[in-house]
Amino acid sequence: MSFLDLAKRRYSVRKYQEKPVEEDKLSKILEAGRVAPTAANKQPQRLVVVREKEGLAKLKKGANIFGAPLAIIICGEKPAAWVRKYDGKNTLDIDASIVTTQLMLEATELGLGTLWVGHFDPVIIHDEFKLPKDVEPINILAIGYADGEAASPDRHATQRKPLEDIVFYESYR
Secondary structure, X not given: OOHHHHHHHOOEOOOEOXXXXXXXXXXXXXXXXXXXXXXXXXXXXXXXXXXXXXHHHHHHOOEOOOOOOEEEEEXXXXXXXXXXXXXXXXXXXXXXXXHHHHHHHHHHHOOOEEEEXXXXXXXXXXXXXXXXXXEEEEXXXXXXXXXXXXXXXXXXXXXXXXXXXXXXXXXXX
8 A cells, every 4th residue: 555545544533442452563553653753863752552441541531532442642751852953942742743643654554543632631641640750741642443434535635625725835825
């Protein structure tokens, strides 16, 4: 499958089967996150895998993962991230988002559904999972076998802006 076909096949899953994600698939997903590019190769990502009943109950206190049997809390270690010298921009969120994307696309390639969760209470997640002070939860990725019909890969023709609305050549307009 081409990368573009894979990207079009991915959709936000909000209902999952109870079937657990196999260990070999989880290993491949985690490897995709490990090899993700990060600014200046600083690798500030820290991944918390949640798949046991107790962990999922803790996660539920601060986030809705729609019944997924597995979630990965994508965190970043603040002091480990690269900072752009010109304006002091810390790339932690960017790095964590690249990692999340690679985790998500690998899961899709393996026939799993995902949901990128940004709406969560970071204080609850931080406390429930005993994150160190300098480690920030940035994204949560729910993963599992989708329960229901998949969204059509052709939906992008009507649900996405056309290229001429988002791409500029040589300067902005």
